[in-house]
């Protein structure tokens with residue numbers, strides 16, 4: 001019996017909200033609040049009559065802590081689910097702290113303005129100390145740990161698919177299959193085809209920032225950074241087939257390296273088609289991925305934000321995307337003194353997602369775990385005080401809910417390993 005405040009109303013939020021409405025035992029009431037209220041109202045009208053969850057909507061600028069505090073004080077939710085953008089993580093956390101309300105998100109903090117001098121000084125220090133140059137990292141949110149603890153509230157960070165389910169798979173593997181996990185390879189394969197020469201499956205700005213960044217992996221207690229897309233492997237994915245995949249920096253590597261004792265190496269690979277890579281390189285070469293504003297006809301324009309306006313809205317890709325995703329983790333390690341390897345993965349069909357909730361599989365695979373994380377926090381099945389990443393909780397109830405809410409998983413023994 002809980003009241004949830006959802007912030008953001010894009011592709012991921014659409015799925016998370018559909019799923020909350022399927023779980024109306026937990027979410028008896030829900031408020032959808034975002035920058036563009038019309039989107040919230042539209043979603044509300046689509047869902048009304050199909051769920052017993054009582055839905056309200058609100059307009060909020062999630063960059064503004066005072067507006068958020070007012071909304072939280074008025075609505076009095078049990079928890080706040082942040083499915084806006086990583087840019088808003090800290091303002092929403094700050095508001096939750098002021099109102100003493102639990103917080104859940106799907107992506108770690110990243111600043112919108114990477115030219116901001118104050119942020120840049122901290123970032124450059126971190127690059128030197130930690131050895132990776134991605135714009136996003138957990139330090140900003142982990143810095144809230146003591147404050148959340150003192151306030152007696154919980155922040156659950158990274159409750160999407162990757163990060164999210166991949167970290168839950170890791171906790172589950174450690175609990176049930178290994179004494180020590182030595183290596184983790186996270187493989188994110190999207191075998192879907194939307195028919196456009198170039199489009200991104202989630203927010204273009206966040207997506208292009210992520211994939212154009214330097215690659216990195218964790219090995220023997222430190223980061224190893226490599227040129228973007230310079231490590232390539234081919235893998236034969238169940239129900240998808242052979243795909244090229246590339247090593248990327250990814251945020252769950254940072255928290256898993258901290259929380260999985262004895263792990264020697266963690267890598268993240270994502271599949272990309274040649275057309276995507278060629279377009280991205282070309283856009284990068286001409287400066288379209290830049291986050292630095294340029295003056296055009298007397299108006300300041302941020303190239304990557306302008307590009308976002310030209311690209312298809314990821315929330316509209318569902319109808320035209322066919323094929324499947326296969327996302328999971330290959331673990332190697334030791335059990336009872338013997339070497340062992342397993343692969344835990346989920347296969348998700350784009351068209352089935354569209355038929356169920358009107359979205360493609362990338363939003364679906366993120367929105368379902370966002371709802372599950374919020375439900376476990378709201379029901380107090382996952383409880384705690386402070387800031388935590390998802391692998392720090394008991395994976396079993398989450399794994400059960402994945403099966404129940406549309407993301408069934410498979411455990412394969414002795415899989416083909418990635419060299």
Ligand code: NDP
Nearest residue numbers: 008009010011012035036062084086107160161162202203
């Ligand atoms: P979208 O761009 O589709 O949606 C973002 C939503 O946030 C929009 O409704 C937008 O409003 C709203 N928003 C943006 N800024 C503000 C603001 N200042 N105040 C209020 N609302 C705001 O993104 P996605 O749904 O694709 O992604 C949502 C989140 O999910 C992102 O953080 C992304 O990184 C994360 N993600 C995580 C994954 C995982 O597996 N962990 C995978 C994919 C995504 P408006 O409608 O006005 O634009």
